[in-house]
Amino acid sequence: MADRQRWRPVLFSCPRTGSKVQALLAEEAIGLGTYETVSCLACSGVHLVDPTDGRVLGATFDGTR
Numbered sequence: 228m229a230d231r232q233r234w235r236p237v238l239f240s241c242p243r244t245g246s247k248v249q250a251l252l253a254e255e256a257i258g259l260g261t262y263e264t265v266s267c268l269a270c271s272g273v274h275l276v277d278p279t280d281g282r283v284l285g286a287t288f289d290g291t292r
């Protein structure tokens with residue numbers, strides 16, 4: 228119950244389905260200049276998303292390709 232984490236919605240395009248997907252990222256992770264792993268609601272995969280602008284790094288890294 229001591230969850231003081233703040234979450235911020237980030238909109239990104241799923242590279243696999245092309246759908247716009249909204250995900251929640253920890254606010255403290257935003258602004259570090261790193262990509263965040265995001266569970267995708269559209270394809271049930273995981274993407275690396277830049278929280279600052281919603282860009283997706285590459286496609287996926289779950290070995291589908």
Ligand SMILES: [Zn+2]
Nearest residue numbers: 241267269270
């Ligand atoms: Zn996806």
